[in-house]
Amino acid sequence: MGLRFSVLASGSTGNALLIENREVRLLVDAGLSAKKIDQLLASRERDGSRIDGILVTHEHSDHIKGISVFARKYQIPVYANERTWQELERLLPKSEFIERRVFRTGERLDFGSMTVESFETSHDAAEPVGYRFHSGDQILSLATDTGYVSDKMKALLADSDVLILEANHDVEMLRAGSYPWNVKRRILSDNGHLSNDAAAEALCDMLTGRIRRVYMAHLSRHHNLLDLARLTMSNILQERGFQIGAAGSMNAKGVVLMDTYHDRPTEWDDLLLA
């Protein structure tokens, strides 16, 4: 059954991903106000009353800010692993009124005809995860907020039709930027965020034939630019012999690099399309 998704918002001002097939609709993270999430959903002609679950990647505010209000307003169950739940219970207002579901890291959960699998990422949160969504023979994977892509992650992510992968910063822009040194060190660490170069290097190991599109996600507004991320990643990939396909081209050869935005959703992506 066909999967489709829209990255509703991506970056440290708030993250949310909408994914659905004909029967099931899920949100991953709700890191913006509930009002803003309502607006973003409306712009994709959806609303909160038909969301079957909210999956949480980790407890940082840009991933959970709107969860409490949104989940309670529409009575949507929230899924996270045990250690993330411990943090959510501490951080979220009125968390006792949220429908609490445990999604253990590494397990698969069936949501009707959609199966979701979580996997460990490398970030300075309690128990951060990424997700893979299976519907029929289609797979979408999401890996943001990770300072490092392990071989285990690479193997999982390589087996995806479409990948949403963090490309947070340009290293030189970050080094020259105004963040305090301890923040820069954190971002650059293995528990921080992937740079454009690191994302491309990891991608080179993952482009083994299945991945057709990669969404460059969680870009810094201070230390990155969409064009720079695209150029840096394209250069590295092309140097390694990979072809970069044209966005929007139905018969794109090679991998297509797609944009995400802080403040507006991406167009629907039907995984079935070439």
Ligand SMILES: Nc1ccn([C@@H]2O[C@H](COP(=O)(O)O)[C@@H](O)[C@H]2O)c(=O)n1
């Ligand atoms: N003063 C700051 C600014 C940012 N952060 C964290 O750094 C990461 C990257 O942020 P970008 O907005 O540049 O993508 C992210 O995890 C921020 O929360 C910080 O800790 N202190």
